[in-house]
């Protein structure tokens with residue numbers, strides 16, 4: 001079975017962030033991801049993760065105002081300086097958290113120069129952080145209206161064009177199902193560039209069980225494929241987090 005991580009921005013929100021690490025370990029996760037860790041000192045988060053025996057798998061580049069503000073700037077022309085400041089901040093956090101991946105958010109734009117801007121900023125980031133693993137994620141525009149990176153061919157083309165070792169695709173099965181109607185088939189098609197996976201039930205974005213995506217079949221296929229990365233539970237629990245973990249294969 002793949003390694004499973006809990007997304008602490010979405011799971012265990014019944015308790016404060018600092019307590020979610022122990023709860024995740026207790027539930028059987030061996031890693032965690034935090035979309036936006038920037039409100040809490042990295043040293044505190046790192047201590048909690050170490051104490052719980054958890055690897056920190058992923059953080060996002062900081063959008064300035066998650067509660068309704070922009071979704072990053074990497075593809076937004078005119079915001080190059082802002083992107084670079086944000087990226088350096090993410091890099092400092094990632095280093096002290098020893099986070100395996102940094103997800104670079106493209107942002108919301110339909111500017112004709114967005115692709116070129118994204119390429120330039122990603123090239124800059126890949127060179128600036130040669131030892132970091134960077135990811136880009138395809139996100140559906142129903143959930144995130146106007147998000148630039150909403151197409152798998154576009155993402156794969158950008159990764160191929162850059163051709164750098166430290167950039168790959170973050171595959172969120174929920175967004176894939178929303179966009180293509182076939183999450184598992186989409187994973188198969190883009191598997192060579194996928195280095196991180198996130199899961200949630202579709203529709204609804206709740207527990208990864210019982211919706212359109214056959215997760216037991218997906219996990220078996222990941223296993224058979226030799227996938228060595230993490231699978232992160234990034235969903236909005238329908239009830240108490242602990243009560244909805246029947247889908248998590250343990251042991």
Ligand SMILES: O=C(O)[C@@H](O)C(=O)CO
Nearest residue numbers: 035060103137172198234
């Ligand atoms: O799927 C998502 O929404 C996240 O993985 C993310 O990074 C942006 O919210």
Ligand SMILES: [Mg+2]
Nearest residue numbers: 137172198234
């Ligand atoms: Mg995701």
